[in-house]
Amino acid sequence: MNNFIKLLYTFCFLLALTSCEENIEESAINIVNTDPDPTPTGTVTINPVDINEKGFDLLEKMQGHWIGMNRVINIDYPWFSFDYRAISPSHIHGIYEGGTQGNLLTSFFVSEFKGKRTIMARNGGDLNGIYRASYFVLDSVNQNTNGDYYRLVDAVGGIGTMSMELRFKNDSLYFNAYTSKLGAAIPPTRHMTFKAKKFNLDLANTAATAVNFPQNIIEKDFSNGFVQENLWVNTGDTQPRSATFLEFDKDPFTILEHPYLGYLNVKVIRNPAITDKVLFVYLSKESLTDANGFLQADALQNSLLKFPEIIKTQNEFLFTYLHPGTYYVTIIADVNENGFIDTGDITHVSQTVTITPEQQQEITIDNITIQN
Amino acid sequence: MKLLTTLIFSLFFFVSCTKKETSIVGKWNVISPFYKATYEISNRERTFYGKALYYNDGTTQYTIADGDPGYFFTDLVTEDGKTYHKKKTSNTHKRHSPSIIIDQIHQDTLKVTSMVMHQPLTEKWVRTK
Numbered sequence: 001m002n003n004f005i006k007l008l009y010t011f012c013f014l015l016a017l018t019s020c021e022e023n024i025e026e027s028a029i030n031i032v033n034t035d036p037d038p039t040p041t042g043t044v045t046i047n048p049v050d051i052n053e054k055g056f057d058l059l060e061k062m063q064g065h066w067i068g069m070n071r072v073i074n075i076d077y078p079w080f081s082f083d084y085r086a087i088s089p090s091h092i093h094g095i096y097e098g099g100t101q102g103n104l105l106t107s108f109f110v111s112e113f114k115g116k117r118t119i120m121a122r123n124g125g126d127l128n129g130i131y132r133a134s135y136f137v138l139d140s141v142n143q144n145t146n147g148d149y150y151r152l153v154d155a156v157g158g159i160g161t162m163s164m165e166l167r168f169k170n171d172s173l174y175f176n177a178y179t180s181k182l183g184a185a186i187p188p189t190r191h192m193t194f195k196a197k198k199f200n201l202d203l204a205n206t207a208a209t210a211v212n213f214p215q216n217i218i219e220k221d222f223s224n225g226f227v228q229e230n231l232w233v234n235t236g237d238t239q240p241r242s243a244t245f246l247e248f249d250k251d252p253f254t255i256l257e258h259p260y261l262g263y264l265n266v267k268v269i270r271n272p273a274i275t276d277k278v279l280f281v282y283l284s285k286e287s288l289t290d291a292n293g294f295l296q297a298d299a300l301q302n303s304l305l306k307f308p309e310i311i312k313t314q315n316e317f318l319f320t321y322l323h324p325g326t327y328y329v330t331i332i333a334d335v336n337e338n339g340f341i342d343t344g345d346i347t348h349v350s351q352t353v354t355i356t357p358e359q360q361q362e363i364t365i366d367n368i369t370i371q372n
Numbered sequence: 373m374k375l376l377t378t379l380i381f382s383l384f385f386f387v388s389c390t391k392k393e394t395s396i397v398g399k400w401n402v403i404s405p406f407y408k409a410t411y412e413i414s415n416r417e418r419t420f421y422g423k424a425l426y427y428n429d430g431t432t433q434y435t436i437a438d439g440d441p442g443y444f445f446t447d448l449v450t451e452d453g454k455t456y457h458k459k460k461t462s463n464t465h466k467r468h469s470p471s472i473i474i475d476q477i478h479q480d481t482l483k484v485t486s487m488v489m490h491q492p493l494t495e496k497w498v499r500t501k
Contacts, residue, residue: 071406074493149431165431174430179489189489193406195430 044158048118048137051110051216055141058119058150059214061168062092062108063204065285065305068173068196080194082106083305085204085323086213087260091220095125095321099281099308102127105321106164107258109219113137113155120222121152121164122253123177124244133251134182135226135243136164155222155243156231157183162242171198183241184234199302200285207323211260220253227252255321262355264319266329268310269366274333274346276312281331283319287350288330293370295332295347309334326354331365346371396420396455396476400497402484410500411444420448420455422472445472 049055062084070080084094090110097103103125111120114137124132136152139159143149147169154161161183167174173196178188207213230250231240245251255261266281282288285303289295305327310317328350335344348367355361397420402409407429413422422444425436434441448457455474471487480499485492 069405073489074491076406151431167431176429176431181489185489190429191489193429195406 044156044160046114046137046153046155046158047139048113048116049139049141050116051119051138052117054143055119055138055150056110056214056216057148058138058141058166059086059090059092059108059110061148062094062166063201063208064198065200065203066094066173066175066194066196067199067302068194070195071193073191079301081196081304081307082194083200083203083323085207086211087207087258087323088219089212089215090217091259092213093258093261093321093323097306097308097319098127099317100311100314102129103308103320110216111137112218112221112223113225115223117216117218119152120155120220123164131246131248131251133245133253134162135222135253136162154183156226157241157243160186160188162188172196173198182232182234182244183237203285203323203325206325207260210324220257222252258321260324260357261320262322262324262357263360264322264327264329264353264355265360265362266317266319266331267362267364268315268317268331268368269364270315271369273371274335274368277333277335277346278309278312278337278339279314279331279333280307280309280341281317281329282307283322283327283329284350285328287328289347289350289370291349293347293349295341295345295372300341322355324355324357326352329353329363329365331368333368335371344371395479396474396482399425399500400482401500403496403498411497418449419446420450420474421446422448448472448474 063086065081065083067079067081070077082094082096084092087093091107092109093105093107095103095105104127105125106121106123108119108121111118113120119138121136123134123136135155137155138150139153140151141149147167149165149167151163151165153159153163160180162177162179164175164177173194175192175194175196176190177192179191180186180188226243227250228240230245230252232242232244232246233240248254268279282304283306284299285305286299287296288299288304306319308317329352330347330350332341333346334342335346336342346368347370348365349370351363351365353361353363396413397415399410399412402411408426409424409428410426411422412425413420415421424434424441424444427434445457448455453475456472473485475483475485477483482497483494484497485494487493
């Protein structure tokens with residue numbers, strides 16, 4: 001097991017060194033952000049990119065199981081991933097499923113906004129008990145030998161409120177996000193830095209074939225903008241500074257309108273050895289264990305797709321926004337409660353489940369008894 | 373003899389303090405797996421200023437050759453071995469730290485704590501030429 005942990009850390013370290021640093025070094029020319037001062041000066045002007053001219057390929061480029069490292073505010077995650085697959089001809093979706101704490105998603109789709117055929121993004125989820133959906137619009141595309149750069153800004157407040165930048169170079173992705181507490185703490189500051197490499201493209205290819213992706217057709221029409229009274233307005237403000245909705249009923253594009261995705265409810269029968277333990281509820285492309293129920297490092301590194309954890313008192317978890325397909329389900333009890341997969345953690349032989357579009361499946365795991 | 377001893381100690385104390393205050397001056401590389409940056413710290417009278425000579429986080433990059441980016445931080449002062457600012461940070465480097473504390477842990481190594489969304493982010497900077 002010690003070798004397994006060493007392998008995991010070695011992988012993270014090598015990933016950090018090889019996949020990210022080298023590519024930054026080689027591309028360190030001419031990616032100069034020359035956009036205007038992000039501090040709002042009163043009137044906000046947002047100029048969507050017309051994807052009939054450029055930028056439509058963002059949807060295709062986003063496909064893949066992106067594995068890398070992530071910095072969220074001041075917390076570093078040496079291993080992190082987003083699994084992006086098409087869910088319609090013009091909509092691609094990825095989500096971080098955190099478990100008890102909630103989730104965070106970003107999807108990209110073709111829209112009509114401010115008189116332009118463009119790409120918009122929906123970012124948010126249900127995190128720490130707060131529902132949020134924020135909408136962004138593609139306003140900058142820069143493609144050259146150093147990679148393909150795309151910027152999406154808050155669809156109401158523009159870059160002065162929130163933005164996300166993505167650059168693709170070969171099989172690498174650089175994804176940075178800047179936020180300002182919905183315009184309450186301007187100027188925006190860096191919120192997320194995700195650097196990753198593309199793996200398991202076959203998963204996205206299968207989804208693309210199933211939904212005839214990609215096509216330049218409108219997935220969600222925002223040509224009339226947003227319902228103003230539904231937008232969140234910060235305390236003390238009279239006008240919204242962000243295209244953000246903090247209530248499900250006011251969100252113009254809820255999960256109910258998202259096609260193709262499915263649900264999985266995982267039930268756990270705890271035994272005395274794991275009664276008071278945090279559980280990792282993992283979904284993966286390959287089995288995370290061998291035939292005897294012992295964890296396999298290679299599978300954890302390269303095929304882990306969803307990695308939520310649930311608290312000691314929780315015995316059931318519902319995956320939402322789940323891409324259809326076959327998954328291995330593995331529950332790991334964090335015996336020493338250090339937040340990592342570790343020697344002594346208890347698991348079981350991974351079980352498979354197949355998610356079908358727009359359906360909910362359920363699986364019960366009652367044999368979590370194998371101590372690694 | 374007593375006067376001489378006092379003078380020597382005073383001189384030693386003065387030199388030590390002076391060296392400590394100015395030793396953060398120079399060029400520094402940020403050690404981070406998430407981005408690359410080289411900052412230059414200069415001083416004017418008893419305050420310190422920082423300017424980015426190079427910055428690359430994967431989507432945003434500039435070099436000093438692209439034009440003066442302005443100061444990353446200004447008006448830092450040294451107290452109790454740490455260097456930090458008492459005044460509001462210059463607004464010219466908007467996407468980065470609004471507040472910064474520099475702790476020199478070695479002649480060539482700084483522990484730099486910046487506030488990101490009111491959360492402390494600590495990084496290591498190493499001296500470069």
